[in-house]
Amino acid sequence: MRVNLLGKVQTSPSDPMSEVMARVDEIDRRIAAEVDAMQKDLFRAMDMIDALEDSRERQVLTLFFLNPTVNRMEDVADLMHYSIQHIYRIYKSAIANCSSIVNDESKCESDL
Secondary structure, three states, X not given: OEEOXXXXXXXXXXXXXXXXXXXXXXHXXXXXXXXXXXXXXXXXXXXXXXXXXXHHHHHHHHHHHHOOOOOOHHHHHHHHOOOHHHHHHHHHHHHHHHHHHHHHHHHHHHHO
């Protein structure tokens, strides 16, 4: 330890590269945690879609939410050869049924 002319203690110079590497490591860990959380959410969504009884509801939600080439409901309508209005009816029913599934799961968990 040395004291400079102003009376302040000088510590050993910090290594900027090790600071950068520590920061990169922290960011890598946060990204890995986010990816893990996203994968869990994706698997939960897939399980919920699979739990739907109506195959058209499963297909609409799978195409819209899980197919990276589908960006709009119009794309779903084109792929399924249905009108856009009919796709929205199926979608609305599917979302209502998913909501029922979530509510049923919540009731089961609260009974435990």
